[in-house]
Each structure stands twice: as C-alpha cells, then as structure tokens.
Amino acid sequence: MTDAIERFADHVVSTRYEDIPADAIRAAKIFVLDSLGVGLAGTRAPWVREWIGSTQSMTPGEDARVWGTGERLPAPAAAALNGYLIHNSEFDCIHEEAVLHPMAVPFAALMAEAESRGGANGGGIDGRTLLRAVILGVDVACHIGSAVNNGLRFFRPAVGGGFGAVAAIAAAIRLDRDRLLDAFGLYYAQAGGTMQAHTEGSPLLAMQVGFNARNAVTAVRLAEAGIPGLRGTLEGPFGYLKLMEGDYDAAALTAGLGRVWRIAEVAHKPFPSGRATHGIMDALRELTAEHGFAGAEVAAVAASVPPLINHLIGRPPKPGMTQNYARLCGAYASARLLLTGTLGVGDFTDATLNDPETLDLAGRIAIAPNGNPDPNALTPVTVEVRLRSGAVVSRTIPVVYGNPAKPLTREAHLAKFRTNLAFAAGPVPAANADTLIAMVDDLETLDDARRLVDLVVAV
Numbered sequence: 011m012t013d014a015i016e017r018f019a020d021h022v023v024s025t026r027y028e029d030i031p032a033d034a035i036r037a038a039k040i041f042v043l044d045s046l047g048v049g050l051a052g053t054r055a056p057w058v059r060e061w062i063g064s065t066q067s068m069t070p071g072e073d074a075r076v077w078g079t080g081e082r083l084p085a086p087a088a089a090a091l092n093g094y095l096i097h098n099s100e101f102d103c104i105h106e107e108a109v110l111h112p113m114a115v116p117f118a119a120l121m122a123e124a125e126s127r128g129g130a131n132g133g134g135i136d137g138r139t140l141l142r143a144v145i146l147g148v149d150v151a152c153h154i155g156s157a158v159n160n161g162l163r164f165f166r167p168a169v170g171g172g173f174g175a176v177a178a179i180a181a182a183i184r185l186d187r188d189r190l191l192d193a194f195g196l197y198y199a200q201a202g203g204t205m206q207a208h209t210e211g212s213p214l215l216a217m218q219v220g221f222n223a224r225n226a227v228t229a230v231r232l233a234e235a236g237i238p239g240l241r242g243t244l245e246g247p248f249g250y251l252k253l254m255e256g257d258y259d260a261a262a263l264t265a266g267l268g269r270v271w272r273i274a275e276v277a278h279k280p281f282p283s284g285r286a287t288h289g290i291m292d293a294l295r296e297l298t299a300e301h302g303f304a305g306a307e308v309a310a311v312a313a314s315v316p317p318l319i320n321h322l323i324g325r326p327p328k329p330g331m332t333q334n335y336a337r338l339c340g341a342y343a344s345a346r347l348l349l350t351g352t353l354g355v356g357d358f359t360d361a362t363l364n365d366p367e368t369l370d371l372a373g374r375i376a377i378a379p380n381g382n383p384d385p386n387a388l389t390p391v392t393v394e395v396r397l398r399s400g401a402v403v404s405r406t407i408p409v410v411y412g413n414p415a416k417p418l419t420r421e422a423h424l425a426k427f428r429t430n431l432a433f434a435a436g437p438v439p440a441a442n443a444d445t446l447i448a449m450v451d452d453l454e455t456l457d458d459a460r461r462l463v464d465l466v467v468a469v
Contacts, residue, residue: 014251015243017264018150019190022177025268027142034271035454037414038144040423041103041276043450045113046077046466047430048102051282051355052095053078054435056333057213061091061220074125078434080467085126086227089175093118093223097167098216099355100337101282101430105148105275106413108155108170109162109318109386111219112276115171116147116178118223123179123230124459135182137456145273147178152272154244157263160256161318161385168203168218169254175226185230195239197229198250208322211335278412278423281353283336283343286322288412289315289391290340290377291347293405297395298348300403305348307397311375313340314392316382324379327372333358345372355433436468 052058062081071084076091083091096102096114105112120135120143128134135143151174155166176197180190203218233239242249244263251258281291290313298304315324323340336342336358345368346357362368380392394404409416418426428443442465449456449465456462 011245013242013245013249014260014263015191015194015241015245017267018153018177019187019194021264021267022146022150022181022190023187025142025146027138029268030142030145031271033274034145035141037273037276038141039450039453041113041273042117042140042144042453043427043447044103044278044423045096045117046446046462047427048099049077049092049095050434050436050438050466051101051430052098054355054433055095055098055213055216058091058095058435061094061217065091074122075463075467077463077466078436078438078468080436085122086224088125089119089122089227090220090224092121092220094216094220097219098213099282100284101279101355103276103278104285105152105155105272106277106285106388107275107386108152108272109166109388110151110155110170111167112148112151112171112174112272113144114219115168115223115226116151116174117144118220119175119226120144120147120178120182121459121463122223122227123182125463127183128458128460134458134460136458137453139182140456140459141453143178143182145271146181147174148273148276149267149271150174150177152275153264153266154251156272157258157260158251158255158386159258162205163256164254165203165205165207165215165218168222169201169250171219172197172201172222172226173250175223176229179226179230183230185233189233191241192237192239193230193233195241195243196232196237197226198240198243200225200229201250208338211325211332211338213334215334275414277410277414278418280412280418280422280426281343281347282355282358283353284323284338285410286319286388287338287340287343289319289389289407289410290344290393291353292411293391293393293407294344294347294395295411297393297403297405298351303395303397305345305371307399308348308371308395309374309398310396311344312394313375313377314380315377316384316387316389316391317379318385318387319391320377320379324377327369329364329369331363333363336363339372340377341372341375342368344375355429438466438468442466
C-alpha cells in the first residue's frame with residue numbers, strides 16, 4: 011500500500027501559487043499577521059529568558075532572530091523559541107476540526123529558515139513564496155488532523171503541526187519530492203509531545219510546539235544532506251497515524267487536497283485562553299450584551315459542554331494558579347470576562363490570578379460534560395446563568411466567535427494585533443504596527459520575508 015505521505019508530498023511539490031484560490035490567500039495574510047502579534051505577546055510569558063540563555067550557552071550561531079527580544083540564534087533554535095512564543099499565550103489561531111493550532115509550528119519554522127537562507131546565505135524567500143508555503147503547511151497539518159477519529163493523546167498541535175512545518179519549508183525552498191519524503195520521515199523520527207503537559211498546566215505544553223518547529227528545521231536540513239528518512243511515515247505499522255493517533259479515516263485523509271484549502275477554515279482566537287474556553291465565553295458575551303447584567307449580579311453559571319471541552323478546561327480555579335494553568339481554566343477565564351467585559355493579555359498577572367472577587371465568581375462557575383459522542387468536538391456548548399435577582403438566562407453556541415462562520419471583523423483582528431505588539435517585552439516601536447499591517451496586506455509583492463522580522467524586534 012502506498013503511504014498517504016506520498017500524496018501529501020505530491021501536493022506540496024506540484025501546487026503552484028496560481029492554483030491557490032483568493033480566499034485562501036486572504037486567510038493566510040490574516041493569520042501571518044495574527045501569528046506575528048501573538049508571538050510578540052508571548053515574549054512576556056514565563057521561561058522565555060531562561061530558554062534563550064540556555065540555547066545561547068549550548069549552540070552557537072546567529073542565523074535567525076527571536077521575535078520581540080531580537081537575540082540571534084541558529085535557525086533550529088530560533089524556530090523553537092518563536093514557536094513557543096506563538097503558542098504560550100494560548101492566543102494563536104486554531105483549526106477546530108483538526109483540533110490543531112496550524113500556524114504555530116509551521117510559521118515559526120518557516121520564518122527561521124526565511125532568515126537563515128536570505129541575504130549572504132543564499133536566495134531570500136519572497137512574499138508569494140511565503141504565502142504558498144504557509145498555505146501548504148497548514149493544508150498538510152490540518153488534513154492529517156481532520157482525518158483522526160480518536161481524541162487527543164499526544165499533543166496534536168505540536169506533533170501534527172511538525173508535518174506542516176516540513177511541508178512549509180519544503181515548499182519555500184522547492185525541495186524535490188524524494189527529499190521531501192525523506193524530510194517527513196526524518197521529522198517523524200524526532201516528533202514528540204504529550205497531553206500530560208496539558209493535564210498539568212505545564213509550560214512544556216507550548217514548549218513542545220517549539221521542540222517540533224526545531225525538529226522540522228533539522229529534518230529538512232538532514233534530508234538536504236542526503237540522509238534517508240522513513241517511507242511509512244503516516245500509515246506504516248508504526249507510522250504516526252497508527253502509533254500516535256490510533257484511529258483515522260484513510261479515505262478522508264487526502265480526499266480534499268487541491269480542493270479544500272484548510273487555511274480558509276482556520277478560526278481566530280479572540281481571547282488569550284484555550285479555544286475550549288471560548289464557547290462558554292462567547293455565550294456569556296452574548297448574554298451580557300443582550301440582558302445587560304454585570305458580573306456582580308451573577309449567582310452561578312452552569313456550562314454543558316462536549317467531553318473534550320470538559321477534559322481540556324474543566325479544571326478547578328484555585329489560588330496560586332500559574333499562567334499556564336489559568337489559561338486552560340474555563341471558570342477563571344469566564345469569571346474575568348464577566349467582571350471586566352472581556353479577557354485580555356493583561357488578565358494573567360499574579361494580582362489577577364489571585365484576585366478574591368475573580369476566584370469567588372470562578373468558584374460558582376460549573377462545567378460538566380454533555381455526553382457528545384465525538385471525542386474531538388468543541389461544540390455545541392450550552393451556558394445557563396442564574397442571576398441574584400432569581401432570573402435565569404441561557405444560550406447555546408453551535409459556532410464559536412472567531413470561526414470563519416462567525417468571524418472577527420477586520421477592525422477586531424487589527425485591534426488584537428496592535429494590542430499584542432504593544433504588550434511585547436521588547437519593546438517594539440508602536441509605529442511598526444501600521445507598517446506591518448500594510449506589508450502583510452500586500453504580502454505578495456514583498457521582496458524578502460526577513461523584512462517582517464525586522465519589524466517585530468526591539469530597537
């Protein structure tokens with residue numbers, strides 16, 4: 011049997027920029043800008059400085075830059091750091107069917123290679139090449155993830171995202187089919203990432219994104235050097251889909267290639283918390299707007315959610331929560347939204363995490379599974395709010411705010427980007443926001459992708 015990895019390789023090698031529809035190009039621009047912004051916000055997360063320092067002490071090199079802070083590292087190390095930055099605030103985009111954050115690993119790896127291979131080191135990667143590479147990387151990762159029938163065991167955004175990263179780099183540098191197959195196999199031999207990190211609320215969750223961005227860069231370079239990779243990468247007896255995912259739909263795996271462009275299905279995150287929190291917060295957002303109540307008027311909230319939601323964000327709120335734990339605590343995120351009207355990047359300081367009013371309200375927010383049989387379902391979500399007045403209001407959310415069927419407006423998208431840029435630890439000049447927005451809007455004319463990084467580092 012021919013492994014499906016060969017069909018993915020054919021898709022990457024044969025797809026021209028001209029083959030890609032306008033809505034996919036438009037979506038890619040949105041999520042390039044969004045990913046740069048959430049990466050900048052991620053510079054304020056814990057352990058950024060420690061990771062940079064340990065990398066500098068272990069591995070010399072100055073191929074690519076860390077976003078926000080500007081340190082120069084070898085390309086694999088820069089990919090790792092920037093992948094961590096993109097995902098550590100839980101603010102990066104998501105493909106809901108695949109249950110996979112499709113830009114974090116591919117875009118971090120791709121931009122590190124764009125810097126490393128530009129200028130004196132060889133030909134640069136221009137805007138059209140970058141767009142094609144992003145779209146193909148997302149396509150590969152999300153087609154794989156969307157075919158899986160099992161729930162999460164390994165951390166799919168990191169592990170599955172790495173296949174997208176290999177595809178993206180290969181598309182950008184025009185790797186030939188045989189070398190691309192080698193690179194996919196070499197990546198799989200390094201791939202790893204466990205849901206145990208999610209269960210513990212550990213910073214290793216986002217670090218796993220970085221590890222696999224690094225591994226993708228390494229895999230491509232090993233393949234370029236002529237080192238052979240595996241060939242039963244996805245469907246061999248110990249391939250990724252059989253060993254790490256378990257049950258999958260073989261017919262659906264590649265059926266949409268060239269017809270369904272996964273980048274156009276990607277959802278924005280309007281809040282810096284796990285996407286599994288967003289259905290509850292969307293319901294609360296709509297109910298407060300419709301009925302005009304404030305957080306102080308809420309006696310209790312009951313959320314009925316798919317089992318995956320309950321597993322991911324049903325953890326109890328508690329004093330002394332870490333940022334990582336709180337971003338994946340639906341009760342905490344919902345309490346902050348009820349009390350402030352939104353949830354933003356500033357809601358995960360020590361003061362807010364231990365705020366008595368927030369913790370009291372969060373303790374009155376109950377999340378319970380609704381028996382949905384789909385282990386990957388994120389919707390529908392039903393939320394019931396009981397007010398101190400005795401009134402009860404409820405809302406069922408079949409499509410969550412940020413999904414392409416219920417999208418952020420351009421104004422909301424750009425406001426999110428500006429807020430993230432202003433939050434960067436750099437600091438990055440505020441004037442760079444307008445320049446970056448215009449550059450990404452016209453990305454197909456950009457001569458060198460390194461210009462994007464020039465605008466997301468401190469001066």
